[in-house]
Every structure is written in structure tokens, then in C-alpha cells.
Amino acid sequence: MKRISLDTLLRARQDLTYQEQYRYICSLLEAGQVKPVKTSRMNGKKPALYREYWIVEKKKDYGNYMEEIKYNFCPEMSVDYYLAHPEVYEKDRPYVLRLNEYLKEDRNQTEIPESWNERSFEIWNREKFLNREHGRTILKRCGIRIEVLNVYETAEPMAYYTNTRETPQNLLILENKDPFFSMRNYLMQGHIEILGTEIGTLIYGAGKRILRSFQDFDLCAEPYMIHSENTIYYFGDLDYEGIGIYENLAEKFQQRWKIRPFLPAYLAMLKKADSVHELPDTKELQNRNIGTEFFSYFDENTVRKMKDILESGRYIPQEILNTADFIPAKTYKM
Incomplete structure (x- = not known):
């Protein structure tokens, strides 16, 4: 109930005499449209009226909706929520009816997956x-699991550069944009090796986005890219986040692909970092919970050197390497 003052109730009847105003308020009381707020005291006039009232809202009749909910829904749809909340059904009704119609008439369309x-x-x-x-709220209220609709999520298409379609070949995933462009330009100049390793295709990972875009690799990649004998490498920043991206990627797709760190690039980063006066500070709020998969590919001395950098609060960005570092003469080994 809404609380309202006597003055507000009489605002549109200021031209009436007090006796007429009194009879008007009495008519509202008799009709059950208002109830006095007895703690508000009387107005001091004769006959007296309370200073404030409760406006009584008439309870809405949802009878027609209740019948519709009980008998019109298809068997897959739960009626419990809307029977308990008919006022919500009134708002949701157009969307619920459309879902109901779809499941009744067009359910066979869910046999083919759609986005x-x-x-x-x-x-x-x-x-x-x-x-x-x-939509998800409607499904929940109707007791329909999203799996019933047979939908899939779409990731951003992978950006990649193909130097050759011969198989088997080495594919290299790059965390950041600059290394991708630099290595692409290098291959476009006629080179086939990067740091002494032949590379057939470069894939731009775009940081953590690679975790989503790579889930559709079998569907969106060209046939040569999913050849069973191909080798897939990963190269990112030497920091907690870059290592974490690699480990998540390698674990998530281990049943289908074995993804390895691109060792020549990481070794080249470490070598070049020796001549850097001061490495940049590790970016704030990085998740430092990394495993051992990444480090398992390197010897103990290299792992120690990497961990010393990380534990000192520093990191090596991919951009420490540039085109001049890609030539075979600059290949580094452990």
C-alpha cells in the first residue's frame, strides 16, 4: 500500500466545501480504496479526518494466465516458477509464448547446431x-537447459599468415601483435626459417584470446594446418601471464595437439636480456600461479635464469626481439 496525505487526496477538489470534501473521503473509505493511517492524527476540523491514508491497490486477477500456464506449455517446459509468480509471467509472456511455440512446432531445427x-x-x-x-533468464524460469537449444559460442577468427601449405610443417603461435607482424614480414621477404627453425604458418594469439579462438581450430583452420604430423609452437612474453597462457593452452588441447614452447625465441630473449640495462617491472595483478609444464622444456640453468628474472619482479617482453634477431646466424642453443 502507498501512503498519501489528506491534502494530496483533496488536491483536485480544492473548490469543494469542506463538507463535500469530507463526503468524498468517506466514499473512498466505504469503497475500500483507502484506509486511514491512524497514527497520523486528526486534522482538527468537524467532522474530523485523518491527516494521512493508505491507498489500497486492488489485487490483480491472473486467472486467465494461470489457465494458460497450466495447459498451454509443452511438456519440456516447467510451469512451477510462473504459477508461483503470475505477475512475472505477465511481463515475460511474449517471450515465453514464442519459446513454447518454437519447441512445439520447430524443435527439429535444434538437430543442427547454431550459434x-x-x-x-x-x-x-x-x-x-x-x-x-x-533469454537466459527465460530459459531458467521455464526449466530449459541451454543444451536443449544446441548452440555453440563463436570466437574471434584467428589471424594467421601462411608461408607454405606443405605438410608436415611447423606452426608458430605468437602472443602479441608486433612479433606477428615482424615475423610475417620476415617470411614474406623469402625466408623460410626463424631463428634456425623452419616455420610454415604464423598464428596471432592476441593474448588470452587464443584460448577461445583455438577451441575451433579443427573447424576454422585450413586443412593443411590440422595435419596430424604438424608441430605447433608457442612464443609469448617471458612473464607469469605469458607462461600461464601457454600452460592453459597446452593443457586445454593436449588430447588433440601437443603445443610446445618455441625454445629458440625464448633462448634468444634471455641472451639479449643480458645486455639490457634494466628489464621492465612485471605488470601489476598478474596471476603468478603457474605450473611446471613450461619450464620442463628447458635445462636447469636456463630455468634458474628465467625464475630469477620473474622472482625479481621483472619480465622480458617479446618485443625485445626484432627482425635482425631472426636470421639463422643468431640462433641460440641451450
């Missing part, structure tokens, strides 16, 4: 409704 946005438009004629608007 979130495609399925959303198919059901509600709004491509963002399922993933970014009210």
Missing part, C-alpha cells in the same frame, strides 16, 4: 536476446 545469435533470432527474432538480454 547463440542465430538460434536467438530463430526463436525470438532478436539475435542478442539469448546471450545478452533476457
